[in-house]
Amino acid sequence: MNSKSHWEKVYRTKLPTQVSWYRPHLDVSLQLIEEAAPNRDAHVIDVGGGESTLVDDLLARGYHNLSILDISSTALDEAKQRLGATSHAINWLCGDVTTMPLPGHHYDVWHDRAVFHFLTDPLDRTAYVRQVARSVKPGGHVIVATFGPEGPTQCSGLDVVRYGPESLHREFGINFRLVKHLAELHRTPAGSIQQFTYCYCNVSSEPS
16 A cells, blocks of 8 residues: 555544544644744645644634645545635645655745654655755744654554654754754543654755
8 A cells, every 4th residue: 555545544534533643733833833933924834734723723823825735635625624715725735745846945834743754764754855945945944743752663554763853853954953842742532642852943044
């Protein structure tokens, strides 16, 4: 089963509130996005946004240049249905983040909670970082959250890579300046606790 088929099956067989990464509100993500981009005109992309309620909360806070990227059309359709007429204000992107064409130097904020840790192949991680460097504006902001060192070794039947802040930042390299890192203990809908590592970086305005 390829990656897209896997995730389509996940989203077809589980309710949005049943997936392990579900939170009613992504409080840490919201905090970091508002810190990175207080200007509500900022262009924000949520990678792996799928059924996440982050888009609802960003709209409620006045952000209006929003893009949601996910490999699963089922997940995106669920979010569109939830938002109703408001969904027309969102730029919906369905595809694999490592290969999908994205506009160059367009986004002020790149947000990803729980996609990067699924990239177990170093070549996929390199392709991901290349996408970020190409599509985020120089001086823009990158917020990525993965399972932490004490987090699960698998999720949704797939292996993951766990990161501390130093190892996560190292994947992105010297053109990404680490601004801060945070740890989050996420309680899943089933009641278990998962450790997440958040890294917030600025993209160098003068790549080396």
